[in-house]
Amino acid sequence: MxxxxxxxxxxxxxxxxxxxxxxxxxxxxxxxxxxxxxxxxxxxxxxxxxxxxxxxxxxxxxxxxxxxxxxxxxxxxxxxxxxxxxxxxxxxxxxxxxxxxxxxxxxxxxxxxxxxxxxxxxxxxxxxxxxxxxxxxxxxxxxxxxxxxxxxxxxxxxxxxxxxERPLQVALSIEAPVARVWAAWSTGEALAGWWWNHWDDVTIDADVRPGGGYRIVAERHGIAVSGEYLVVDPEHRIAFTWIWTDDDGASSDEAVDVTFRERAGVTDVVVRHTGPWDSDAPADSYRQGWEFVLAELSRKVV
Missing domain, CATH: 3.30.530.20 (START domain)
Incomplete structure (x- = not known):
């Protein structure tokens, strides 16, 4: 603001x-x-x-x-x-x-x-x-x-x-029941089990409720993401604002919407990330990041 x-x-x-x-x-x-x-x-x-x-x-x-x-x-x-x-x-x-x-x-x-x-x-x-x-x-x-x-x-x-104009969508099917996949998003402690877990300096705080906030920081790497939960519908959907911060500054007006759907013991996770992007470059960069963390999520819950 x-x-x-x-x-x-x-x-x-x-x-x-x-x-x-x-x-x-x-x-x-x-x-x-x-x-x-x-x-x-x-x-x-x-x-x-x-x-x-x-x-x-x-x-x-x-x-x-x-x-x-x-x-x-x-x-x-x-x-x-x-x-x-x-x-x-x-x-x-x-x-x-x-x-x-x-x-x-x-x-x-x-x-x-x-x-x-x-x-x-x-x-x-x-x-x-x-x-x-x-x-x-x-x-x-x-x-x-x-x-x-x-x-x-x-x-x-x-x-x-x-x-x-340029929504990013990333999807992954995880061979685990939806209750287990959702639980990995439901608390800061659960997020810490898979989000940026290839680094040892990550701190995560998350108050997972509508109006609650979250902050994920990798201090030595100079990056952080934070925001506010907009929707928390257990085992179905979670949506939140997204502020990416690094040496270049902070992003604005970005948001993420994640949906969960179970079919025969497999959970389909779809991430939709929006921002005021005037080219495809931001979405391409975020795609790599989302594919990485979702792969870590899959390894955590399977």
């Missing part, structure tokens, strides 16, 4: 359904941000105008006029005030998407907001990624400027197009 681009972005999912995730900080207490996310008069200043009855409880349906003659239908799916809210959102496709908002107080007067929009058809990811950026810039005017930013800024659609 910086003054020019305060967002952290992630694109996860597969060729049928995808998720856009954005994270940014606001120089405002959590209660103020929550109010702006849930009070109709304040929602109208950054998102859209709620028409009809005001939603008040889980299960309530409501409509939002987002301008340009477009009115969208929504329904509150869950609410844990003042830190989490989710609602379904009909975007025009047959099935509704799911929007999940998570808030975290950082210090005395700073709030971290995560927006995760699931179940999007791939042709809608650019539209919704750029749309959420625009909305969250407008939210800054309601609650206060984002940390490190005096005026709102959004990179917009081109960034999401880049995230969608």
């Amino acid at each position: 910086n003054a020019e681009d305060p967002f952290v972005r992630a694109l996860t999912g597969d060729d049928e359904e995808q998720t856009v995730t954005l994270v940014r900080h606001y120089r405002a207490p959590l209660a103020a941000v929550w109010s702006a996310l849930t009070t109709p008069s304040r929602i109208a200043r950054w998102y859209g105008t709620i028409t009809g009855p005001e939603p008040r409880a889980v299960g309530d349906r409501f409509a939002v006029d987002i301008g340009g003659g477009m009115v969208r239908q929504a329904q509150i799916a869950a609410c844990d005030a003042p830190t989490a809210l989710s609602y379904t959102w009909w975007s025009g496709d047959h099935d509704p998407g799911l929007v999940q908002l998570r808030l975290e107080q950082v210090g005395d007067a700073e709030t971290r907001l995560s927006v995760q929009h699931d179940r999007l058809r791939p042709h809608r990811t650019v539209q919704y990624g750029a749309g959420w950026e625009k909305n969250l810039v407008a939210l800054a005017d309601v609650v206060g400027a984002p940390v490190g930013e005096s005026e709102g800024a959004a990179v917009g659609a081109r960034r999401w197009e880049m995230l969608r």
Whole structure:
């Protein structure tokens, strides 16, 4: 996050359904941000105008006029005030998407907001990624400027197009039940058994839950990877942001989505890695790395 681009972005999912995730900080207490996310008069200043009855409880349906003659239908799916809210959102496709908002107080007067929009058809990811950026810039005017930013800024659609253009996919079939393969991803101690295990200086910390973080460091080799878990669905799927750090700096807006599927005692593992790459070189480099660690994973669990 910086003054020019305060967002952290992630694109996860597969060729049928995808998720856009954005994270940014606001120089405002959590209660103020929550109010702006849930009070109709304040929602109208950054998102859209709620028409009809005001939603008040889980299960309530409501409509939002987002301008340009477009009115969208929504329904509150869950609410844990003042830190989490989710609602379904009909975007025009047959099935509704799911929007999940998570808030975290950082210090005395700073709030971290995560927006995760699931179940999007791939042709809608650019539209919704750029749309959420625009909305969250407008939210800054309601609650206060984002940390490190005096005026709102959004990179917009081109960034999401880049995230969608060159996904890397690596697959491996492992002759082991899915429970055993999943267990190797489920804790930092388990990851240490196979991730970069050809080096003896690797340290791994992992809090494997949605919103939890991980950090893997090979200090003598000058490399590290870290991020936040976005999805943790035991024995089925795990998704996380990915920040690669080396002497050249740190990557941005990268994400990894891993799926697990068992068939007759064999587990198919598929890794999908996305990033804002303007050439095939980053994906080619990552492919070698993923093939190596997946081979080590296979040796560990077989």
